[in-house]
Amino acid sequence: MTAGNQEFKDKTALITGGARNIGLAIAKDLASKGAAVAIVDICRDLETIPYSLSTTDDLDKSIAELTALGVKAIGETCDVRDENQVRSAVAGVIKAFGHLDILVNNAGVISLFPINELSASAWNEVLDVCLKGTFFCCKHVVPQMVKQRYGKIVNISSVAGLRGLGLSVHYAAAKHGVIGLTKALAMEVADHNINVNAVCPGTVESPMLDGLAFQVDLDGDPYEHFSQGHLFRGRHITPLDIANAVRWLVSDQSRFLTGTVISIDAGWSARG
Numbered sequence: 001m002t003a004g005n006q007e008f009k010d011k012t013a014l015i016t017g018g019a020r021n022i023g024l025a026i027a028k029d030l031a032s033k034g035a036a037v038a039i040v041d042i043c044r045d046l047e048t049i050p051y052s053l054s055t056t057d058d059l060d061k062s063i064a065e066l067t068a069l070g071v072k073a074i075g076e077t078c079d080v081r082d083e084n085q086v087r088s089a090v091a092g093v094i095k096a097f098g099h100l101d102i103l104v105n106n107a108g109v110i111s112l113f114p115i116n117e118l119s120a121s122a123w124n125e126v127l128d129v130c131l132k133g134t135f136f137c138c139k140h141v142v143p144q145m146v147k148q149r150y151g152k153i154v155n156i157s158s159v160a161g162l163r164g165l166g167l168s169v170h171y172a173a174a175k176h177g178v179i180g181l182t183k184a185l186a187m188e189v190a191d192h193n194i195n196v197n198a199v200c201p202g203t204v205e206s207p208m209l210d211g212l213a214f215q216v217d218l219d220g221d222p223y224e225h226f227s228q229g230h231l232f233r234g235r236h237i238t239p240l241d242i243a244n245a246v247r248w249l250v251s252d253q254s255r256f257l258t259g260t261v262i263s264i265d266a267g268w269s270a271r272g
């Protein structure tokens with residue numbers, strides 16, 4: 001069903017970790033405004049991550065929901081930690097759509113450990129998904145954007161990319177790294193008319209919160225616990241709040257924004 005604002009009618013977008021939650025909200029939002037969308041997702045669990053990741057059923061269901069919005073929508077299983085899988089997924093999207101205008105590096109995972117209990121594999125899983133995955137996707141999408149002389153890249157960092165967060169030196173290191181990567185890449189590709197920006201969510205409604213609550217033996221409402229830094233209390237940041245920021249960043253309205261960071265964190269990062 002196509003109707004209303006078709007601002008992204010001629011645009012195509014690739015969203016990683018797009019089978020659910022924030023990634024799916026971004027994909028749906030762009031699709032509802034006319035973009036052809038591709039979602040990729042690992043569709044299996046990781047050893048040290050204390051909650052379930054998406055499944056192939058989630059991916060199929062999400063592709064069906066996107067297609068129902070009246071746009072071309074495709075998706076495939078891809079682990080962003082694996083450069084060969086990323087190379088092949090990006091090539092497939094460019095083949096299917098003919099061009100690739102928007103990349104949203106959204107795939108991310110978190111676990112909570114004090115540093116003395118943080119294993120090398122727990123460190124690697126978080127760093128490899130959040131940071132190396134972002135690097136691989138940018139590396140394989142940028143040449144196409146250079147060829148087109150047009151591109152918009154949005155990297156999903158976190159409030160933990162701007163400040164410390166308890167029990168998560170690995171996640172904070174990865175998300176700070178995403179911001180560094182964003183700024184450096186923005187400098188490198190500006191001459192090719194490519195914008196690179198980052199979004200830092202605060203605590204967003206997410207299946208991950210229950211898993212984290214379980215990991216630290218938390219009683220009570222996980223959202224309330226993990227959003228204690230928010231200045232606005234009593235209402236939740238939703239995936240659509242993040243999608244709204246991403247939509248603006250990939251639109252022409254923000255054409256002079258590059259190498260910058262937008263926090264959708266209910267004021268959390270204002271605390272320093």
Ligand SMILES: NC(=O)c1ccc[n+]([C@@H]2O[C@H](COP(=O)([O-])OP(=O)(O)OC[C@H]3O[C@@H](n4cnc5c(N)ncnc54)[C@H](O)[C@@H]3O)[C@@H](O)[C@H]2O)c1
Binds near residue numbers: 080081
């Ligand atoms: N939910 C929050 O409170 C919050 C806060 C700040 C930042 N973020 C960031 O927002 C992004 C999305 O988070 P979310 O809340 O939607 O989480 P989520 O767990 O609901 O979704 C993440 C998606 O990424 C996929 N994924 C994980 N590893 C992958 C890999 N190696 N390759 C491809 N896909 C992979 C998962 O299967 C899942 O579908 C993440 O980068 C996360 O770090 C979330």
